[in-house]
Amino acid sequence: TGDHWGYGKEDGPSAWHRHYPVAKGSRQSPIDIIPDEARRDSSLGPIFLKYDRCTSLSIANNGHSVVVEFDDSDDRSVIQGGPLDNPYRLKQFHFHWGGKGCEGSEHTVAGVGYASELHLVHWNAVKYTTYEDAATAPDGLAVLGIFLEQGDDHRWLHTITDVLYMVKFKGSATNFKGFNPKCLLPSNLHYWTYLGSLTTPPLHESVIWIVLKEPIVVSEKQLGMFRILQFSGEEEDQRMRMENNFRPPQPLKERILKKRC
Numbered sequence: 001t002g003d004h005w006g007y008g009k010e011d012g013p014s015a016w017h018r019h020y021p022v023a024k025g026s027r028q029s030p031i032d033i034i035p036d037e038a039r040r041d042s043s044l045g046p047i048f049l050k051y052d053r054c055t056s057l058s059i060a061n062n063g064h065s066v067v068v069e070f071d072d073s074d075d076r077s078v079i080q081g082g083p084l085d086n087p088y089r090l091k092q093f094h095f096h097w098g099g100k101g102c103e104g105s106e107h108t109v110a111g112v113g114y115a116s117e118l119h120l121v122h123w124n125a126v127k128y129t130t131y132e133d134a135a136t137a138p139d140g141l142a143v144l145g146i147f148l149e150q151g152d153d154h155r156w157l158h159t160i161t162d163v164l165y166m167v168k169f170k171g172s173a174t175n176f177k178g179f180n181p182k183c184l185l186p187s188n189l190h191y192w193t194y195l196g197s198l199t200t201p202p203l204h205e206s207v208i209w210i211v212l213k214e215p216i217v218v219s220e221k222q223l224g225m226f227r228i229l230q231f232s233g234e235e236e237d238q239r240m241r242m243e244n245n246f247r248p249p250q251p252l253k254e255r256i257l258k259k260r261c
């Protein structure tokens with residue numbers, strides 16, 4: 001049992017539909033974002049991120065990515081506004097990235113990928129009692145996507161890359177308290193939004209996606225630190241470097257990509 005999916009040739013995104021048929025569904029993520037085709041929507045206001053009294057708990061390697069988990073027992077860390085009818089609670093954030101010098105984002109912009117993509121996963125605690133209930137509801141999750149572009153060192157990313165050696169292997173975790181993800185946001189919060197899904201199995205079609213237009217800039221050295229992580233556990237003999245853990249863009253089908261006026 002356990003996760004029998006991955007990013008390899010046999011168990012990668014093109015095979016996920018065998019165990020998760022929703023992979024061929026009508027609102028799958030990620031997508032290729034075509035800016036000129038985004039429809040202006042006057043009902044869309046700005047997004048607000050209240051990450052002040054941050055509630056980070058731990059950082060872990062779950063065999064697919066590196067994940068920072070938050071205490072989501074109250075509304076201290078929430079996203080609201082934009083396409084959202086109420087505040088959504090921050091549950092975790094994680095990254096997707098490529099091989100050295102290669103694209104590794106999940107969403108692409110006019111067919112072009114970025115080096116990496118940060119996902120901050122929030123859930124609708126007003127309408128649903130648990131994350132698990134929200135994760136299967138059409139308006140249950142809100143994921144904020146932020147592109148990472150290769151360039152100069154990011155001033156704050158080292159607080160994450162400096163501890164990656166402690167979670168090198170699948171199943172490892174360590175304390176990670178007092179980290180405020182506000183330091184990972186770009187200067188402006190202009191966004192695209194559309195209805196989509198989780199981008200890894202179980203691929204639930206429960207995500208309101210909010211993708212920021214402005215990337216943050218990180219160095220190749222910092223990106224390289226993510227590649228010391230392994231998909232495999234410490235006891236496994238196959239050393240499997242964690243990289244290219246991204247799903248390619250999926251058909252837009254009958255969806256409209258929206259943006260703020």
Ligand SMILES: CN(C)c1nnc([C@H](N)S(N)(=O)=O)s1
Nearest residue numbers: 092119121143197198199200
């Ligand atoms: C259980 N949670 C929080 C998640 N399950 N799948 C997630 C995917 N990694 S993503 N990329 O956020 O859809 S996040």
Ligand SMILES: [Zn+2]
Nearest residue numbers: 094096119199
């Ligand atoms: Zn993700």
